[in-house]
Structures are given as structure tokens and as C-alpha cells.
Amino acid sequence: MSSAIPFLDLIAPHLELERELVGVFRQGLHTAGFVGGPMVEEFEKAFATFCEVGHCVAVSSGTDALRFAMTASGIQPGDVVITVPNTFIATTEAISQAGALPEFIDIDGQTYNMSVDKLQQFLEKQCTRDKSGKLISLRSGRPVTAVVPVHLYGQMADMDSILRLADKYGLTVIEDACQAHGAEYFSKKLNRWMKAGSMGRAAAFSFYPGKNLGACGEGGAVTTNDAALASTSRMLRDHGSVKKYYHDMEGYNGRLDAIQAGLLHVKLPHLAGWNAQRRDRAAGYNQSLASNKVVTLPFEPAWSRAVYHLYVIRTSDREGMMNHLKTAGIGTGIHYPIPLHLQKAYASLNYSEGDFPVAERVASEIVSLPMFPQLTVQQQAKVVEEIQFYCQGSH
Ligand SMILES: Cc1ncc(COP(=O)(O)O)c(C=O)c1O
Numbered sequence: 001m002s003s004a005i006p007f008l009d010l011i012a013p014h015l016e017l018e019r020e021l022v023g024v025f026r027q028g029l030h031t032a033g034f035v036g037g038p039m040v041e042e043f044e045k046a047f048a049t050f051c052e053v054g055h056c057v058a059v060s061s062g063t064d065a066l067r068f069a070m071t072a073s074g075i076q077p078g079d080v081v082i083t084v085p086n087t088f089i090a091t092t093e094a095i096s097q098a099g100a101l102p103e104f105i106d107i108d109g110q111t112y113n114m115s116v117d118k119l120q121q122f123l124e125k126q127c128t129r130d131k132s133g134k135l136i137s138l139r140s141g142r143p144v145t146a147v148v149p150v151h152l153y154g155q156m157a158d159m160d161s162i163l164r165l166a167d168k169y170g171l172t173v174i175e176d177a178c179q180a181h182g183a184e185y186f187s188k189k190l191n192r193w194m195k196a197g198s199m200g201r202a203a204a205f206s207f208y209p210g211k212n213l214g215a216c217g218e219g220g221a222v223t224t225n226d227a228a229l230a231s232t233s234r235m236l237r238d239h240g241s242v243k244k245y246y247h248d249m250e251g252y253n254g255r256l257d258a259i260q261a262g263l264l265h266v267k268l269p270h271l272a273g274w275n276a277q278r279r280d281r282a283a284g285y286n287q288s289l290a291s292n293k294v295v296t297l298p299f300e301p302a303w304s305r306a307v308y309h310l311y312v313i314r315t316s317d318r319e320g321m322m323n324h325l326k327t328a329g330i331g332t333g334i335h336y337p338i339p340l341h342l343q344k345a346y347a348s349l350n351y352s353e354g355d356f357p358v359a360e361r362v363a364s365e366i367v368s369l370p371m372f373p374q375l376t377v378q379q380q381a382k383v384v385e386e387i388q389f390y391c392q393g394s395h
Contacts (some may be wrong), residue, residue: 005370005379007331008210012374013274017266021216024262033258043261046268047205047221050182051197055230057222058256059237062178062206065220066094066148068254069202072222072232073172075100075146080137082122083148083176084114085339086359091150091176092340094204101140102349104341106356110299112312113157114149115358116165123169135169146172151180151196153335154212154278154309155300159199160189175203178220181212182275184305193305197223202233207256207264212278212309213271215260277373278308281380285311285369288384294391296365310335311371315391318367324390330383333368 014021028034040058048056059065075081077099083091085104092102105122108115123135127144130136135144147166149157159175166173177183180196187194197203205211207219222233235242240251286297296314300306312335315321322332339359341351353360370383 004329005331005375005383007333007368007370009372009374010209010214012372013267013270014216017270020266021263024259024266027262028259035255035258037258039258039262039265040256043256043265043268044221046265048223050195050268050271051203051205051223052195053198053223054225055223055227057224057230057233057237058261059220059222059233060254060256061090061218062204062208062220063090063094063097064237064252064254065204065206065222066091066174066176066178067097068233068236068252069174069204069222069224069229070094070098070100070146070148071236072229073146073174073201073226075172076143078142079145080140080142081146081148082119082144082171084150084152084359085341085356086112086336086363087150087152087176087340088178088336089340089343089345090178090206091148092346095148100146101142102340102346103137103139103144104351104356104359106358107362108158109358109362111155111158111301111304112152112362113155114147114162116158116161119147119162119165123165127169135171144169144171146174148174148176149200150176150178151183153298153306153312154180154183155298155304155306156180156183156185156196156199158301158303159185159194160187160303163189163199173200175200177203177223178206178208179211179309180307181205182271183307186303188303198225201226202229207260212275212307213264213267215256216263217257217260219256219260219264221256274373275307278371279306281371281373281375282306282308282311284377284380285313285384288381289313289387292388292391295387308371310368312366312368314362314365315367316365318365321387321390322367325383325386328382328386330386331370334366335368337363339363
């Protein structure tokens with residue numbers, strides 16, 4: 001059954017741009033330029049400019065972008081890469097596929113991003129130095145070499161603090177910016193607003209259709225200011241080659257289709273406006289739900305300009321509220337219901353319930369409300385009305 005108010009409307013933005021998007025398909029058909037070529041290169045240039053970085057390498061998915069960024073930044077098989085448990089599994093899949101081992105840090109209870117205090121505690125108390133001075137995780141006995149903050153729901157993690165700790169402990173920082181195209185962070189250190197994807201050694205973006213900038217299929221990108229890292233990422237996406245049939249190393253088939261690059265290039269000039277609409281809708285929810293004592297609203301620190309890939313509230317009676325909204329024809333989601341350390345796929349990591357209490361509690365209470373640029377004021381009013389109605393009746 002289709003919702004009267006969908007969780008996400010993927011049709012409206014495409015119909016708005018139908019003529020230009022069809023033009024890209026036509027250009028692809030007429031030139032048979034399906035893989036590589038000018039459409040990819042032009043999009044890469046434009047997305048690098050948007051992210052305020054020197055280089056963008058377009059790849060086949062956000063997962064590949066993460067994996068290539070990690071490998072190209074020198075993360076070695078057997079290394080430990082630190083991340084959070086409340087992310088999509090792609091973050092840790094990429095860590096494992098790069099040959100490394102994920103270890104988790106709990107999240108901040110307000111922003112739901114990596115807790116800087118917990119990261120500091122981990123580095124100070126759960127690691128040691130070996131004879132050669134390498135930082136070793138006491139948990140696994142392996143060298144800790146990198147940290148992957150995830151800019152969850154479109155809000156950046158506290159990058160100044162993470163970069164300060166990373167610098168102190170010699171860690172590489174790879175941003176998982178897959179949900180954060182255009183998000184900004186005010187760096188006190190640099191005294192200016194910084195774009196997601198421009199602060200770490202490298203970053204990964206996803207262009208999965210539902211993202212703030214989505215392809216009409218799969219796609220992703222590595223962004224970086226490091227020319228060598230960019231050129232290794234280019235090789236990794238293309239079977240380890242710079243010149244056709246000359247392979248300097250083994251790589252992957254991880255390229256972005258030219259037609260997808262063209263479609264993304266058509267959409268890119270609209271991204272800032274779409275993000276502004278998302279921020280506007282978030283402000284609308286914040287204002288109309290401010291008096292509701294049953295739900296916890298998203299928290300945006302003064303240093304953050306989030307792009308609300310998702311608008312996520314918390315309530316102890318999640319199931320009841322979601323069922324009520326479903327009956328009223330309103331779509332919702334949970335991002336994500338089971339933290340990664342408790343997933344079957346990671347049973348071998350030997351984490352247990354209670355290891356990351358903040359992430360576990362948050363996972364049991366979060367609900368993502370309808371959020372997309374074309375969400376109308378009337379639709380939003382209806383979502384708010386149903387939430388208020390349910391909360392009054394249930395308490
Ligand atoms: C936080 C996060 N990391 C990584 C990914 C992986 O991106 P993709 O689905 O394009 O491989 C996603 C997207 O689903 C994501 O939300």
C-alpha cells in the first residue's frame with residue numbers, strides 16, 4: 001500500500017528535471033560513451049568544487065568509495081579502524097574489505113555521532129604502545145591506524161576534536177560522508193565553515209537514489225586534497241590501471257557509469273536549494289513539535305549546519321507511534337534498528353549487549369519522519385498533527 005505521505009518521494013525531483021535528465025540518456029545513447037569519458041570528468045570537477053576539495057574520484061558506490069579511500073590512504077590488512085556502531089553496515093564492510101578490523105566507539109547521546117570523550121578514553125585507556133611505538137588495541141592486539149567518523153543523518157561529527165585526537169595519536173581520518181552532501185562544520189581551528197568531505201585525509205560519498213544527491217542507480221565518490229590518494233583511488237576503481245591493459249596493481253571494477261555521472265551533474269546545481277528546503281522542513285518540525293514532551297528532537301550544535309538526509313526523533317514508544325502513523329498513511333523508517341556490534345555478521349568480533357549503551361538505547365527509540373525537499377507544508381502539518389494526537393492519547 002502506498003503511503004498518502006511517503007517517507008521519501010523519489011519521483012517528484014525527477015519529474016522536475018525530466019527534460020534535462022532524458023537529455024543525458026540521449027547523449028549517452030548517441031555517443032555510446034557509457035564508461036569513463038567527459039561526462040564523468042566534468043561531474044568529478046563539479047563535485048570537487050561543490051565539496052571545496054582538490055580532487056573527486058567518481059566510483060560505483062559509497063561502499064567502494066570508502067574501501068578505495070581506506071586502501072589508498074595506506075590502511076594495511078590487519079590494522080584496526082575505529083568507527084561507530086550506529087551506521088549502515090557499508091561502513092564496516094568497507095573496513096573489512098580493505099583487510100582491516102572494525103572496532104567501535106560509542107556515540108554522543110545528543111548528536112548521535114561519534115563521542116569525542118569516548119574516542120579519547122579508548123585511545124588513552126584501551127590502547128597501548130608496542131616497542132616500536134605503534135598504537136595497539138588491547139582488545140585485538142592489532143595496530144590502530146585510522147578512524148572513520150560517520151556524518152550521520154546529514155550532520156557532521158565534531159571534526160576539530162576528532163582531528164586533534166587523530167593528530168595526537170597518528171591516525172588517518174576518513175570521513176563517511178555518504179549521508180552528508182553539503183553539510184557544514186564550523187572549524188574553530190580554521191575559523192571558517194568547512195564542507196563535509198573536505199576535512200579528513202579523504203572522504204566517501206554515496207549517490208544511492210535516496211541520498212541528498214542521488215543517481216538514478218548506484219554511485220559514489222572519493223573526495224580528497226591529496227593528489228596521490230586520488231590517483232591511487234582512480235587506479236583502484238579501474239583494475240589497478242592508468243593505461244588500458246597495463247596494471248600496476250590489482251584493483252576492482254568500481255567505476256561510475258558515464259550516464260549516472262551526467263544525471264548527477266544535472267542534479268548537482270539543485271543540491272544547495274534542496275538542502276535548504278530540507279533545513280526549512282527540519283525547522284518546521286522543530287518548531288511545531290517543540291512543546292511535545294514525549295519526543296526528543298534532533299540536536300544541532302552551533303558549529304553544525306546539517307543537511308537533514310534524515311529527520312530523526314526519539315520516543316520510548318516507537319512501535320506504537322509508527323503504527324499510528326502507518327494507519328494514518330504516513331511513512332516512517334528506522335535508521336538503524338540494530339547497532340552493528342549486535343549484528344549476526346559481527347558475532348566474531350565478540351561484542352555484547354551493553355558494550356555501547358548510548359548507541360543501543362538510541363537504536364531502540366529512533367524514528368525517521370518523512371523528510372525530502374518536496375515535502376509540502378500541508379503534508380508536514382498532517383505528520384505533526386498525527387504525532388501530537390498520538391502522544392496526547394498515549395500519555
Ligand atoms: C553511512 C553510510 N555509509 C555508507 C553507505 C554506502 O553507500 P552505498 O549504498 O552507495 O554503497 C551508506 C549508504 O547507504 C551510508 O548511509
